[in-house]
Amino acid sequence: MAHRIAVAGATGQIGREIIKTLAEREFPASELCALASGRAVGGSLSYGERxxxxxxVERHDWAATDLLFLAPGTPAPVTLARKAAAAGCVVVDTTGMVDPDAPVVVPEVNPGALATNPRIVASPVAGAILMAMALHPLQALGGLVRVVATSLQPVSGAGKDAMDELFSQTRGVFVNDTATPEQFTKPIAFNLIPHVGAFGEGGLTDEEEAIAEDASRLLGGVAVAATCVRVPVFIGQALSIHAAFDRPVQEKEAREAIRDAPGLTLLDRRDDGGYVTPLETVGEDPVFVSRLRADSTVPNGIALWCAGDNLRKGGALNAVQIAEELLRRGALRGG
Known part of the structure; x- marks a missing residue:
């Protein structure tokens, strides 16, 4: 049974990747509408071989749509999502802006959150997806008590203009051209910026709050502390994670649990190059885990490094997998 699908924010990084992923995974679509606003309207996007x-987006008929993917860059996403849901459309939200009460879902971690057939489903921020994917298999070995993570975030998470700024600043260093930063508060080329999102009253940024909140919901309410750092990488996100459990977790059993988990790849040799870097994750679907070891600074501590493509599993792929799970459960109308 094929369904009528729309992608709002289709010309952005995640929107384009959603369309690409739908084609790659042969999601059953009788119709796919690429929606945008402003100057992007009238252009074209590749979808498989066509x-x-x-x-x-302002003129779209939501009553004629079964499934909406809401991507970053969509104007007035809250109003749009509510209008689509009221018309009977199921909304998969990748913006994190629509409904704080919507279930936050990573299909390999908590598919049961879709059991109530919600009209709006949230796909978490990339850092929370990677963290939950890496830690979820370990929860069968011991209850998580606390997680502390540093998220190293590529410029693609801030959009195409941010990628262009990294490119131009990198080139400018070699020709002695010091351009004024526009997309970031400080130069991003050959630099690290401990600032992703807007600062709140308590000193956390909204990205740090989003990672902590989404990951906590995915992992059963565990306390999560995150620090986000923008790094001079185009695509590919990584997290350094320290987790504490309520009982001892042996390295060997942790490795086995990660090795057996769907959507994870363990690459962890204790020699030069025996780990995965963000660059190596570009275009790849799995989340990669490396540097797994005991953390002796806390009781029952485990430390690890995980990395993944923020546009794939950290964005578009997870959204499409949510739609696949909804389809499997018969939660989509029409066809």
Whole structure:
């Protein structure tokens, strides 16, 4: 049974990747509408072996759509999502802006959150997806008590203009051209910026709050502390994670649990190059785990490094997998 699908924010990084992923995974679509606003309307996007005309999101008929993917860059996403849901459309939200009460889902971690057939489902921020994927298999070995993580975030998470700024600043260093930063508060080329998102009153940024909240919901309410750092990498996100459990977790059994988990790849040799870097994750679907070891600074501590493509599993792929799970459960109308 094929379904009528729309992707809002289709011309952005995640929107394009969602369309690409739908084609790659042969999601059953009788119709796919690429929606955007402003100057993007009238352009075209590749969908498998054919092109899609980009249509105006403001004029779309939601009663004729079964499934909406809401990607970053969509204007007035809250209003749009509510209008679509009221018309009977199921919304998969990748913006994190629509409904704080919507279930936050990573299909390998908590597919049961879809049991109530919600009209709006949230796909978490990339850092929370990677963290939950890496830690979920270990929960069968011991209850998580606390997680502390540093998230190293690529410029693609801030959009195409941010990627262009990294490129131009990198080139400028070699020709002695010091351009004024526009997308970031400080130069990003050959630099690290401990600031992703807007600062709140308590000193956390909204990205840090989003990672902590989403990961906590995915992992059963565990306390999560995150520090986010923008790094001069185009695509590929990594986290350094320290987790404490309520009982001892042996390295050997932790490795076995991660090795057997769907969507994870363990690459952890204790020699030069025996780990995965963000660059190596580009275009790859799995989340990669490396540097797994005991953390002796806390009782029952485990430390690890995980990395993944923030546009794939950290974004588009997870959203499409949510849709696949909804389809499997018969939660989509029409066809």
């Amino acid at each position: 092109n899609l005309a980009v249509e105006a």
